[in-house]
Amino acid sequence: MSDWGWVTLAYGAVYGTLAGYAVWLAVRRGRAAR
């Protein structure tokens, strides 16, 4: 894999996970506040 391929993998993993976690927190908040 090219260098940029590895970079994309790393950035995708990190920013994706952070966004996913934030979304998950919002979902849990919705469930708890109901």
Place this chain on the structure above:
Amino acid sequence: MNIRRQTAILLRRELRSELRAGEVSLVAIPFGAIAMLLVPMAVGTDTPLLVRIGPGIFWSVVLLFGVVVTQRQTADVGGPQLDLLRLLGVDPAARFAATALAGAALLLAFELVVGLVTVVLYDPALDDPIWLAAILPAAAFGLAVVGTLAGNIAAGVGTRVTLAPLLVAPLAIPILLGAAQATEGLRLGESILAWLLLLVITDLVLAAAGVLTARPLEEAAP
């Protein structure tokens, strides 16, 4: 009645219970022994390989399956028994010390039996094996302390027996490193005093932690 005497009485009671129940002697120790038998089935029976990795496998088994010894049923004082001990004014530190010391004795027995199996199956070559007389008890004591602590933290949790090993493993790393590296030093004929010192210091720190947190744990746990 002072703490030393409380500890001694509880220790005797616990060891007697455990010998009657036979959980360690009839279950945990054979489990450790068969583990030593299983590993060469996975890594191969090449003699030089086994001579080299034997001590390391031994200490891994002691850490991983020895935790089971610290989570034995007789260590889990709960319910009316615990209430009675509290009403009688038994110091939580004494209860902790008794369970930890009982665990240390049982772990030492575990190490001795499984160690014998290791010598037979793996034929490790150690210079000055007399040092094992220091390494084995030091490791047993440290593991017993951290295992008892984990058991008390997880007391009453349904998954206590599986949770406690997970809690123990990271904290027990210095014990594993100290014991394994010291034994490796014996195999290579190198100085092991530094690793022994690590073991002893770890033991003392963990014992202090156990005694200091005995009362806060008591207050946190109905």
Place this chain on the structure above:
Amino acid sequence: MTRLRPLDLAAVGTLLTALATGLVVPPDAVQGDLQRIMYVHVPSAWLAYLSFGITLVASLTYLARRSMRWDRMAAASVEIGLVFTGLALATGMIWGKPVWGVWWTWDARLVLTAVMFFTYLGYLALRRGIDDPARRAGRSAVYGAIAVIQIPIVHFSVVWWRSLHQPPTVLRPDEPQMDAPLLFALLMAVFAFTVVYAALMRRRMDLEVLEQVRATEIEQPVAGAAVAPPRLGGVADV
């Protein structure tokens, strides 16, 4: 739809800026474009350690003050710390494979980060196993306290162990002598991730309050339900 706080907006803003900066700065002279992975790896590792530290401080403070706010802080920091530790490990491996050719080296820092990951996991597993909030707070805090006492020894023993076996030259991912724009990108990323941590902490701690309220609403029988009205004559049936 939840209201977006200034802290949330700041987190998103700084994060996007860090992302852009990381992609725009020139490649490193030695590592080329792979250096850009450091702009997510180093901040993740920094936050992993920061979260851990906050967890330990919050645990000890809870034991001293017995105020639930500190327990919520510890719980939030563990969960978020687990995320960052996982990311630190993953990005470390993604960087390591093209550079060293292997996914894992037994470098002391990598090993310690992995140990931290499992410590977090154990902490979370412990909290999950206890329903009563006061008991859960107390037990987790004690575990945190023990970690404070023991982790330095773990750290020292692993570093010492690896120092006996480590080859003399190991390519260090975050070399001190970095060109100014690369260093800026790195610091920008560290700053952004820290803001993100703060925003996530705030949200997670609020969530903890909501979830605890919900838990008490669902299960507890009302105290008066146990009292039955007295019956005159006839067979008693409850």
